[in-house]
Amino acid sequence: MMSKHSLINPESLRFLTAVSSSEFSRPTLAMGSLIASVFDASLGVVYVGEKANEFHGGAVNLTRQNLETWDIIHPGLDVLKWALQELKKLNPENTDLAKIQFNTDHVFEEDGRIKIIMPDKEDGRIELILREGELVDQLRKEIQLESYDLAIIGGSQNKQHLAHSIIQYLPSSVFVLQKFAPRKKYKLLLLVDDSQATAKSVEWGALIAQKLGWPVKTLTVSKTKLFGPGYQGAADMAKAYFEARNIDVEQHFITGDPVSTFVDFAGDDHIVIMGASTLNPVKQLLFGSKPIKTLARTDVPILIVR
Amino acid sequence: MRISADMIFWIQQKRWLFIAFISGAILYHFVPGPASLSPEGYHILIIIFMTLILILKEPVPLPAIALQLIFWQVILGGSTPNEVGSYFMNDAVFFIMGSLMLAVAIVSQGLDKRLALGIIRFTGNKTWRIVSGFTAISAILSSFVGPHMVTAMLLPVALTLIKFTSGDAKSKSGLTAALLFSIAYGATIGSIGTPSGGGRNVIMMNYWAEFGSGSLSYLEWMKLVYPMVLIEIPLTILIILKTFPPEMQVLDTAVRRLIVEVAHSGKISAREVMTIVLFGFVLLGWMLLSEDYGLGSIALIGVFLYLAFGLVSWKDLSLGVNWGVILLFGSTISIGVQMKNTGGAAWLADLSVGLLTAVIPNIEALRAIVSVALSGVMSNLLSSSATVAVVGPIVLNLGGDPILLGLSSVIASAFGYFTAVAAPACTIIYSSGLVKASDFLQAGWKMAVMSVLSLMFIALLWWPVLH
Numbered sequence: 001m002m003s004k005h006s007l008i009n010p011e012s013l014r015f016l017t018a019v020s021s022s023e024f025s026r027p028t029l030a031m032g033s034l035i036a037s038v039f040d041a042s043l044g045v046v047y048v049g050e051k052a053n054e055f056h057g058g059a060v061n062l063t064r065q066n067l068e069t070w071d072i073i074h075p076g077l078d079v080l081k082w083a084l085q086e087l088k089k090l091n092p093e094n095t096d097l098a099k100i101q102f103n104t105d106h107v108f109e110e111d112g113r114i115k116i117i118m119p120d121k122e123d124g125r126i127e128l129i130l131r132e133g134e135l136v137d138q139l140r141k142e143i144q145l146e147s148y149d150l151a152i153i154g155g156s157q158n159k160q161h162l163a164h165s166i167i168q169y170l171p172s173s174v175f176v177l178q179k180f181a182p183r184k185k186y187k188l189l190l191l192v193d194d195s196q197a198t199a200k201s202v203e204w205g206a207l208i209a210q211k212l213g214w215p216v217k218t219l220t221v222s223k224t225k226l227f228g229p230g231y232q233g234a235a236d237m238a239k240a241y242f243e244a245r246n247i248d249v250e251q252h253f254i255t256g257d258p259v260s261t262f263v264d265f266a267g268d269d270h271i272v273i274m275g276a277s278t279l280n281p282v283k284q285l286l287f288g289s290k291p292i293k294t295l296a297r298t299d300v301p302i303l304i305v306r
Numbered sequence: 307m308r309i310s311a312d313m314i315f316w317i318q319q320k321r322w323l324f325i326a327f328i329s330g331a332i333l334y335h336f337v338p339g340p341a342s343l344s345p346e347g348y349h350i351l352i353i354i355f356m357t358l359i360l361i362l363k364e365p366v367p368l369p370a371i372a373l374q375l376i377f378w379q380v381i382l383g384g385s386t387p388n389e390v391g392s393y394f395m396n397d398a399v400f401f402i403m404g405s406l407m408l409a410v411a412i413v414s415q416g417l418d419k420r421l422a423l424g425i426i427r428f429t430g431n432k433t434w435r436i437v438s439g440f441t442a443i444s445a446i447l448s449s450f451v452g453p454h455m456v457t458a459m460l461l462p463v464a465l466t467l468i469k470f471t472s473g474d475a476k477s478k479s480g481l482t483a484a485l486l487f488s489i490a491y492g493a494t495i496g497s498i499g500t501p502s503g504g505g506r507n508v509i510m511m512n513y514w515a516e517f518g519s520g521s522l523s524y525l526e527w528m529k530l531v532y533p534m535v536l537i538e539i540p541l542t543i544l545i546i547l548k549t550f551p552p553e554m555q556v557l558d559t560a561v562r563r564l565i566v567e568v569a570h571s572g573k574i575s576a577r578e579v580m581t582i583v584l585f586g587f588v589l590l591g592w593m594l595l596s597e598d599y600g601l602g603s604i605a606l607i608g609v610f611l612y613l614a615f616g617l618v619s620w621k622d623l624s625l626g627v628n629w630g631v632i633l634l635f636g637s638t639i640s641i642g643v644q645m646k647n648t649g650g651a652a653w654l655a656d657l658s659v660g661l662l663t664a665v666i667p668n669i670e671a672l673r674a675i676v677s678v679a680l681s682g683v684m685s686n687l688l689s690s691s692a693t694v695a696v697v698g699p700i701v702l703n704l705g706g707d708p709i710l711l712g713l714s715s716v717i718a719s720a721f722g723y724f725t726a727v728a729a730p731a732c733t734i735i736y737s738s739g740l741v742k743a744s745d746f747l748q749a750g751w752k753m754a755v756m757s758v759l760s761l762m763f764i765a766l767l768w769w770p771v772l773h
Binding site for chain 2: 056
């Protein structure tokens with residue numbers, strides 16, 4: 001199951017964090033900053049705002065141009081300005097980041113989005129981007145444009161609807177930080193089965209566990225009491241992969257409904273890592289998938305690996 | 307063929323386009339039209355049905371919706387390309403184009419700082435007086451120049467006052483909402499006051515002329531409608547202050563800092579004087595000459611003069627104007643005229659009257675209710691101008707006095723207080739990110755009740771005296 005060659009290139013990872021406001025996005029940004037810094041990855045911070053009704057789009061643009069003459073910036077730029085300050089606070093030792101200044105004169109439109117150019121920054125490590133439109137559509141475009149490996153997004157009130165769109169349509173791995181508390185001690189719960197996505201999930205799990213020192217449990221769930229060679233082999237390979245990297249791992253085998261078992265086992269102190277579904281997209285749309293159902297039913301942070 | 311997630315996503319994003327066109331195809335091929343409606347009329351109604359779905363759900367950009375209106379009229383509606391083209395460009399479209407250009411030309415001159423100073427000098431630093439001043443000035447200015455220009459100029463003033471008021475966003479949420487809604491609702495209630503207050507007013511005037519329903523001059527319109535604006539101003543202030551009680555009674559520091567900020571702009575420049583003078587001429591032209599030359603032509607004279615005097619560049623105009631909206635109004639008006647010509651509008655009018663006669667036996671009251679309800683509800687879903695473009699031909703076929711029914715429809719189309727979609731002023735304040743969709747509902751229903759009562763008041767007591 002495990003590939004001989006690594007499926008993830010930890011040297012050139014690109015993460016994208018979506019922020020909505022200073023009020024609600026602090027934990028998401030904190031996690032984005034933390035894992036970007038431990039992975040030494042570049043970090044894009046994107047604000048996706050509501051697009052003005054097209055009928056009045058001209059009037060809104062005219063007003064925004066006029067607001068600029070009063071030094072009043074787009075509300076999304078305000079959020080990005082906050083995000084930059086917050087990143088500086090989260091990374092006090094990062095002297096390159098400390099030099100970066102937010103300057104609205106350095107805002108320019110490119111590829112249907114607004115990007116803040118930061119001339120003082122270290123090349124390509126932090127990007128601030130403003131987009132307008134429907135959330136999943138805009139995140140998808142941003143991920144495709146910049147080839148991000150991981151999108152980090154906060155939990156949503158509208159979870160049932162978003163769970164489906166985020167998991168099925170975002171073309172990168174997705175880390176949904178539901179009820180994430182930055183100071184809480186989490187354990188990693190890796191869901192292992194015989195699917196292709198498990199190999200990459202194990203790699204992600206190992207990288208995170210190594211970098212953050214979080215304990216790891218693997219969970220393999222079978223609907224019958226018999227754990228076939230595929231499941232057993234995947235669990236053993238995962239264990240071996242962790243142990244080869246000196247990461248302690250607890251193995252669990254449980255019989256039951258997979259999604260209910262994941263949700264019950266995760267409780268409220270695990271970060272769940274699972275592979276994206278390899279089901280046909282039409283079947284996923286009609287009947288859902290394990291990741292979609294798990295995300296919809298659990299309240300803990302969940303990383304879906306693609 | 308393997309279906310990828312990309313394809314599913316694309317289909318999901320475009321599902322309303324498929325729903326619109328497939329339901330249109332089913333209606334066209336498999337559902338026979340009513341016997342009392344001509345085939346052309348039926349086909350025009352199918353096109354309108356598809357277009358309403360596209361406007362409401364926006365699966366394609368607005369200009370694309372305009373384009374499909376044009377070609378469907380030729381393919382399904384039985385019109386010749388030249389026929390569609392001839393209805394496409396008219397005085398209403400000239401006016402919408404001209405007023406959008408005038409807004410770009412005037413807003414870019416920085417006159418808002420003078421306006422801010424004028425308002426603050428007039429109102430002083432008491433919050434209720436500032437809210438009242440914003441509402442009254444927005445209403446009066448918007449009645450002549452349109453709500454988008456007024457909101458674009460006053461929003462920075464309000465946001466600067468909010469910025470200079472101490473405290474975090476939560477501690478001044480009432481003040482924020484009161485100031486922003488005073489501009490949005492003020493501009494919206496004012497936009498009915500004169501024909502130049504909004505594109506929809508001119509669209510209705512155009513329909514009156516096109517359908518041979520009579521006409522109203524600029525000043526006649528004002529006589530009939532302006533009293534309603536004056537009634538609504540104090541009531542709107544009351545509603546805003548009661549719904550969003552400001553946390554601060556006095557904005558002393560904020561006002562002083564605002565005065566310092568705008569004082570930097572120095573003495574009024576020759577450029578600013580010229581801007582005001584030219585707009586004064588345009589306004590006089592609208593009032594005195596529009597019956598002969600049309601509101602649109604006069605607006606375009608104004609634009610020509612702004613360009614000729616170098617007060618605005620063509621580049622700024624072409625970048626600042628939403629050409630898609632102009633395209634959409636042209637095509638919506640052309641389908642409105644076709645709806646009338648093919649009998650589709652009369653059929654819909656008869657249908658709505660027929661359905662409701664049992665409930666409301668008084669035919670005059672029924673016509674008024676249909677006109678107001680249809681316009682009021684649709685304007686909260688579409689935009690007010692698009693509402694009049696679509697509903698206008700139906701209202702003018704209800705029977706009764708087309709001028710008064712048309713006016714009622716235009717006035718009711720300004721009752722889009724419930725959502726951020728209906729009126730440009732509401733969309734603009736919503737885009738500031740400082741008011742929520744629920745705020746519109748909270749104040750909107752009170753505004754709607756007040757506006758309906760005000761309309762009844764002038765329709766029953768004022769119009770019979772004049773008309």
